[in-house]
Amino acid sequence: MPVIKVNLKKRSYNIMVGAGILSSLGKYLQKLGIGNSAYIITNNPVNNKYGVKLNQALKKYGFTTRFKIVPDSEKSKALEIAAAVIKDLASYDRNRRIFIIAFGGGVIGDLASFIASIYKRGIPCVQIPTTLLAQVDSAIGGKTAVDLAQGKNLVGTFYQPRLVLSDVSILKTLPLRQLKTGLAEVIKYGIIQDPYLFSYLEKKYKDLLNLKTASLEFIVSRCSAIKAGIVGRDEKEEKGIRTILNFGHTIGHAVEAAGGYNKYNHGEAIALGMLAATGISNRLGLLKNKDALRIANLIKKIGLPTKIQGVAYQKIISAHYRDKKFIGIKNRFVLIKGIAKTKIVENIPLEIIKEALRKT
């Protein structure tokens, strides 16, 4: 079973990747010595499918469990929900040796880890991501978040989990659209850092769309290792290293926002954002046509959108200028000079962004 270490000195932790490893959770937790009382934050769809299994895995090793269900919606990433869960947690706690398990996708992971980071100035948090997107991206790296009406992820902390357990068997029940949204982030890792992963996706995309275990395990462990490496070198996005993870996200977030967060989901918007960033890179003479075409073809093969439809460009541009990644009036893009060759460029002229959007 692949075990990937995130190296952050005293805050180091392991990412375990494998098929069927959920049933061994109790054993791993016992070794960590993080407490004996698990407070599991999850939603109904995940709990209905895997709650019993998780509960057994914990009870077998003597952990007490309490399941806290939050709505299955991005709306759960709200300060009000976090406050309500914390009150329940505090009422339940009463000096237990308590830790939190985030059992779900990105919304659950962001919410639960935020709660863990602010309850009693931080209690241990274990991530058990149940979507591909969460397994390859959001469960790793310690960015916690809830949304405000004024913008997504505006409230949060940097707070590392004590363990990430990615059971790829869980992905077998993932709806196709959710699988694809995760694959968008996998493509991103290939583009920014890993030519082998990129070629693998070009060859094996059908295996992935058919949820073949070996392929899932390969991409989850490969992407986890990439993210672990980047986070280990730039935990708090202070050195410009972690920034490359935002490839496709500058325009992607704007597309998501402009579409009211229901026209395109995260991965779909990121696919469009990657195409726009690829277009800008090509337009600025950084990227060859050939590489731009490879990227467009892979996104198409996976079945992710390649054309912005039903969202006005002007809305995307406006959303783009509200993004929290901008300080003052500067924009900042992660561009590419080839597969695994990134370049941060600031102050891209608006005309060039608009042109790239029109062509996407």
Added chain:
Amino acid sequence: MPVIKVNLKKRSYNIMVGAGILSSLGKYLQKLGIGNSAYIITNNPVNNKYGVKLNQALKKYGFTTRFKIVPDSEKSKALEIAAAVIKDLASYDRNRRIFIIAFGGGVIGDLASFIASIYKRGIPCVQIPTTLLAQVDSAIGGKTAVDLAQGKNLVGTFYQPRLVLSDVSILKTLPLRQLKTGLAEVIKYGIIQDPYLFSYLEKKYKDLLNLKTASLEFIVSRCSAIKAGIVGRDEKEEKGIRTILNFGHTIGHAVEAAGGYNKYNHGEAIALGMLAATGISNRLGLLKNKDALRIANLIKKIGLPTKIQGVAYQKIISAHYRDKKFIGIKNRFVLIKGIAKTKIVENIPLEIIKEALRKT
């Protein structure tokens, strides 16, 4: 002007102590380069007295300012208040280079720094403590907090400020009871770490009660240096070093809670807690009668309570066992073997605690 450095590598910062230094704030902030837009969290009493002065000090150096008033009450340390302020902050922000100023006592400091720590995963925070208690204790060290109905300070983070500016001139308008509550923490620093400070208090307590500038500056800078030293060695209370700051707080918190947080204020409860801890130390044969008497005499001279009145012992004992500092069923006390000689002792028998309470 005394400048004390808190050594925390990349998170190091200065504590500036002096009379009338508020008017130079803009200059100090400009050097720090932490932004150009100050979001000041304060309450009406502080704002009415010193708001204009703070505003001028900032405007003179080109900072934009926004004052956010929260109620002048411990009730402001609530998740709901934090959420409401964050929403106002996010609406106001719009990609400004924003930082927070905590302008008030401990409640404002804890609330404002908590907000700074979770907005956009952390924006710079400047502490301008306006009470003696905040200047010598809560503004330093990065413990942020809000209360829950289930207990005080149950939600919070470790998040260091970028600057602490303690203008002792502001203390001149402090009500006597508030001055004394701060002096309780000053006595604590003497007891746990500084025989010279302890003797100084024995000799100069009248100057302090008369708000003499030189004495105030001396104790604020001396206590700031002690706390800075302890925090620098044990930022997150993981090494048992920071623990000694809890001298008097184990019983003190219980007295505060048992009195419904209005019978005794923090410093008064801490004075009683220090007397109880002194009594336990003496009873266990750790501390000589002579030293126990010196402590009791100093507390009496300052005019802090020396006798628990109007709060049932049983209530104190119950509150004591609900304290968040207890993990599992163990209790843990900071005791003393003399002035500046602390000893952490766990599992003090209930009978000995009760006896000490009866004698306090």
